[in-house]
Amino acid sequence: xxxxxxxxxxxxxxxxxxxxxxxxxxxxxxxxxxxxxxxxxxxxxxxxxxxxxxxxxxxxxxxxxxxxxxxxxxxxxxxxxxxxxxxxxxxxxxxxxxxxxxxxxxxxxxxxxxxxxxxxxxxxxxxxxxxxxxxxxxxxxxxxxxxx
Numbered sequence: 254x255x256x257x258x259x260x261x262x263x264x265x266x267x268x269x270x271x272x273x274x275x276x277x278x279x280x281x282x283x284x285x286x287x288x289x290x291x292x293x294x295x296x297x298x299x300x301x302x303x304x305x306x307x308x309x310x311x312x313x314x315x316x317x318x319x320x321x322x323x324x325x326x327x328x329x330x331x332x333x334x335x336x337x338x339x340x341x342x343x344x345x346x347x348x349x350x351x352x353x354x355x356x357x358x359x360x361x362x363x364x365x366x367x368x369x370x371x372x373x374x375x376x377x378x379x380x381x382x383x384x385x386x387x388x389x390x391x392x393x394x395x396x397x398x399x400x401x
Contacts, residue, residue, distance in 0.1 A: 304341035304360055306399075307390040309334050315359060315384035317369075319377045327380075332368055334384065339396055340364060346387055356385040 288295050313334040318327060334340065341360040359382040361369065369379065384390070 304363065304395070304399075305343065306339055306341055306393050306395050307344065307357060308393045309336055309338045309340070309389055310391055311336050311389045313338075313384050313386055313389045315382050317361075317379060318381045318383075319379045321377065324378065332382070334368065338365070338368075339393060340390075344387060344390065344392075354383070354385055355387050356383050357387065357390050358383055 288297060290296075314331050315334055317330050317332055319330070320327060340357070341363045343358045344356075345358065346355045361379050361382045364382065
């Protein structure tokens with residue numbers, strides 16, 4: 254009976270240590286992933302933009318949708334993305350489409366000003382940029398200047 258009691262006590266003790274150890278390690282992982290160091294700044298990770306990045310393999314034409322300041326009429330125009338341009342966005346293909354189209358929905362707020370300079374003024378509000386040539390975009394790692 255004493256052997257069984259000691260065995261039971263040993264099993265319970267190991268279980269308690271295992272549970273405490275697992276929860277402590279999960280807290281450390283969570284604490285480590287909550288913040289990220291960017292230069293001299295310690296930032297919350299969930300406040301960073303963690304996007305998927307694509308690089309153009311050829312010159313790509315994209316459609317810009319925008320409203321004027323009055324916001325009553327949707328306008329569209331074209332912009333060209335030079336070969337080698339790295340963009341953040343979401344690629345739609347196969348059964349996963351945007352309004353029935355395959356392509357890349359580009360994060361315009363992270364796009365170089367020189368590409369959008371004709372639309373970046375007080376009278377235009379860009380709402381989307383969409384390129385329909387999936388084959389001209391390849392997945393790349395996040396640029397080194399972007400915190401991840």
